[in-house]
Amino acid sequence: MAEETKSPAPPPDPAAGKPSGSVEPVPPANQASPSAVPKPAAPPPAAAKPAAPAAPAKPAGPVPVPWDSPLVASLKRTYGSGIREASTYLGQNYMIVDSAAVMDVLKILRNEQEFDYCVDITALHYPQREKQFDLIWILYSFARNERIRVKTEIAESDSFPSSTSIWPTANWLEREVFDMFGITFEGHPDLKRILLPDGWKGHPLRKDYGIIQQDKEWVQINLGIESGQ
Amino acid sequence: MLDYIKSYLDMNATPGQAGNVFWATVYIFVVFGGVSVAVMAMNWLERKALAHFQIRLGPMRVGPHGLLQPIADALKLLTKEDIIPSEADKFVFWIAPLIILCASFTVYIVIPFGPTHAITDLNIGILFMLGVSSLSVLGVVMAGWASNSHYPLIGALRSSAQMVSYEVAMGLAVVSAILMTSLNKTGTGTLSMIGIVQAQQAQQTWFLFKFFPLGFIAFGVFAIAMVAETNRAPFDLPEAESELTAGFHTEYSGLRWSLFMLGEYAAMIAVSSIAVTLWLGGWMRPFPNALAGETWDLVFSLFPGFTFLALAVFCFIGVARMPKHPYFRIQTIGLAGFGAVLALIGLILFAPPVRDRIFDIYWFCIKVAGFMYLYIWYRATFPRYRFDQLMKVGWKVLLPIAVGVLILTAVMGVIF
C-alpha cells in the first residue's frame, strides 16, 4: 500500500504532497488504526522510491510490551478498568487511563509515587476517532530517576480539569495546549492564548486546521487582495 | 589702549584680580575654547579607548584613526531635526540644557592653571565651584519635567537624587582638604583655588600625601563622588539604555542633546580639576621637594615638549602602519600632517621662554587628563550599580567615611 500522496522523495513544493490551494482537512493518510492503543503495524515492505531496490520484508519491529511494576499493580487495583493499558514501548513506560480516572491517577503519581516533575503536557488530534483528542502528561521522578507518560482520550467538546493544582508548571503548558488544540481546562487560573495573538481564530495543531484558508482570509481582510496561494 | 594691555603683562596677578577686562576676556576665550576642544578630544578618546578595551578599533574612517569623528558628530547633531514633544513646556524645555551648560562652564573662571593663569581668583573659589556646579541639578530636573513623559521624569528624579546625595560626600571631602590648607604658620586657611595650591607649595607636599592615609582617603571619597556626580559609570543608571528609563535627556534630539553632552563632559573636567587642585598639587610638578633643584626643574620642564613629541611619534607609527592603498592616501597624509603639527608644538615647547610660561599649565592639564582616562577606564570595566545600591553607597558608605576623615584631619591638624 504505497501511499503516493506523501512521496518520500521530497518534492520542492513545501506543502509536500497536498494538492495546492485545497482547503480540505488533511488527515494522516495511513492511520494505522483508529484505536488509541498503538499497535505495531507491519512496516510497508518496500520503499516507494523507484531507485531503491525492494528490501526484503523487515522483521517485526518493536512491540509495546505490558509493563508490570508495583506502581501499575497498585493503580490497577484501585482503578481496575480505568487503567486501560500500561505498556512499555522501546523502553519507555506509558499508561493509558480513562478520562474519568486520570486526574486521580495523576494526583497519586505526584503525591505518593514521587513524580514531582511534570516534564510536559501535550495533546494529539485524531479527527477520525470518536474521542478525538489524546492528552499526554510526561512525568519524571527525581527520586526514582524514572519517566512515565500518562495518556487519556477526550472528546472535542469536553473540557478537562486543569493540572495546575498538582504541578504549577502546568500553567503555561496547558495554555499552549489550549492555544494549539482548543482543549479548555477547567480551574486553570489564566486560560488564554499564549503563543498566538489574542484574537486568533482556530487552533492550529488540529489536523483540520486549514493554513491556506487562514492565509487567504487574513490577506483578504488586511491587505484587500487575493492571496496567491 | 596698548598701555592698558601692556600694563597687565607686568603684573603678577590674574586678570580678574588686576581688573584688566581685556586680558580677562582673552583668557575667557582661551579657556572656553580650550574646554570645548578638550570636550571634543574627550569624546574621541572615549570612543577609541573604550573600543580598545573591548578589543575593537573604534572610529577609523572619519579622518585618520577617527580623529575627525567628533567634528562629524557635531555636524550631524547640528543638522538634526529639532523635535519638541507637543505637550512639553516649551520655555523650560529650551532653557534646561542652557542651565546645565552655563553651570558647567561658569566654574572654569576660577580654575587655576598656574599661579597667575586663571581668569580670576575669587577668595571663595572652591565654594563658588561647588555651588555653581550644583546648579546643574536644576537643569536636570527641568529637563525631565519639561519632557512631559514619565520615563524622562523618573530618570530625572533618579539623576537629581543621585547628584544631590553625592554632593554631600564631595563637600565633606573638600572641607577636609581645606582644613589642611590652614596648617600653616598663621593658622588661616583659604578657599581660593590658587591659595590652596600655594598652601600645598608652602607645606611642600601634595595634600594627597598629607597625614597619610587621611589625604588619600579624602581624595578617594572625592574621586568616587565625582564620578557619581557626573552620572558616569558605574553610577550611570539614570542614563543607561538597558534599564527601563532612558534618562532625562530622552526627548532631546540634535543640538539640544549635544548641549547636554557638552555640559556633562565639561562637568567631568571641572570636578577633575577640583580634585587635582585640592589633592594633586594643581600646577605643581611631581616631587617638588624630594627632587628639588635647578637640574630637576629643568628635567621636569622638558616634559611638555616630550609629551607632544611622543604623541607625534605615535602618529608617525600610525602612518607607517596605514595600509598602502590609494584609498588611504588622504588619511595617511592627514595623519602625517597631524603628527607634524604635534611635533612642531613639541619643539616649540622646548624653547626656554615658552617652557617657563607653559609648565604650570602643562602639569595641571596632564593631571586632569589622567582623570579623564580614569573615567573611561571605569566605564569599560565596571557593571552598573542599581539605584538603591547607588544611594546606599552615597549615604551609608561615603558620608561616614568623609565625616570620619574630616574629624581625624582636624585632630591631626591640631596635634601637629
Add this chain to the structure above:
Amino acid sequence: MTDPTTYLSHLELGQPDKTFLDSNELIINMGPQHPATHGVLRVILKLDGEKVLGTECVIGYLHRGVEKIAEHRTYTMFNPYVDRMDYVAAVSNGLGYCEAVEKILNVQAPPRANYIRVILAELNRLASHMLWLGTHALDIGAMTPLFYTFRDREEILKIFEKYCGARLTTHAFRIGGCQYETYEGFEDDVKKFLDFVPPKIDEYEELLTTNRIWVERTKGVGYISGEDCIALGVTGPVLRASGVKWDLRKAQPYAAYSDFDFEIPIGQNGDTYDRYIVRMQEMRQSLRIIRQAIDRIPEGPIMAKIPKVIKPPVGEIYHSIEAPKGELGYFIVSDGSTQPYRIRVRPPSFVNLQALDLMVRGQLVADVIAVIGTLDIVLGEVDR
C-alpha cells in the same frame, strides 16, 4: 499539594489585597523591542515605585509554527528546522532530534558518531554559555566581557564552520549518526582550542566574580528555591544553582556521556550569582569532557544503517537531552508514514520563563533585566 496562588504569574493576582487602581501602582511595559530582553519578549510589570509587584510575560512574537510544519515534512526534512529554535545552541537541538528519531527507529548511532556528537555538543554548550555571559554582563552594565566572550566564541564557530559549513544553524548531525567525517586537522583545532580557552575563562572570572559591583548586583537577586524549581519544571543551570544535583547527562546518559568523567556543579543559594558560578563551572567541565573525548575518539563508521526512507513504526517516543538551557525534549508520534504525525518540542526556555514571576516578585525594576538574563532564555525556543 501546593498552594496554586504561589506560582501565579497573572498580573492582577500579584497583590490580591490591593485594588487595581491603587494610586501607588504603575504598570510599565517592557515592550517586545528592548535592548535587554534577548529577543522579542514583552514583560508587563506592575510596580509600586521601584518594587515589582507582579509580572506577566507575553510571548509568541517569534512563533513560527515549527510543530505544525513538522507534520508536513519528512523526518530528514525536518532536521534543519530544529536548529532554528534555540539558534544560539543549534547543535544540541539537532542532537536531541536525531537521537529521538533514532530511538523511535530503534537504531544506535555508532560509537565514533557518538563521540563526535559529544565533542560538538560540548563545544556548543561552551558557545552558548559564552554568549549568555556576554549578554548578561552587558545587561548589568559591564560592557567589556561581551566583546571578550564573542571573540572566544569565534574560535568555536570557526570549528563548526570547518566541520559542517555553518556557524550558527549548524545542522551538524543526521539521523543515524553524522554525515561528515571530522575534517583533517579537527583534532588539532580542538586541542588548540582547549589550550586557548581556560585562561580566557579565568579572565572573565577575574573581571566579574570578585567584582564588588557585580556581586552586589547579583547576590540575592532572583532567588528561587529548589522545591519551587521542581514544582515549576525549571531545569538546567537554574535548577542546579538552587541546589538540586540533576543533569540528564548523568541521570539518563545519552550519546557516549557515560564514558566520560565530569562533575555537575551545583550552587547553594538559588540566586543570580550562583547561576553565574554554576555556568562558569559548567564551561570548565565541558572543557574536561571535550579533552577526554578528543583523546579517546574511536575509529569506525559514522553513520548507522538506516533505510533511505525513514518510516518509523507506529508509536510514540519521548527523548530528552541536557541542552545548555535545560531539558530539551522531543516527543515524536509516528503513524508509520514518512512524515511524523506529531513532533512536540519541550523547550527548556519556555518552562524556565514561567519562573520569572516568582523570581522577581518583591525585587526592584533593575533586577528584572538581570533575572531575564540569568534565566538564559532564547525566544526562538520559547516561541518555536
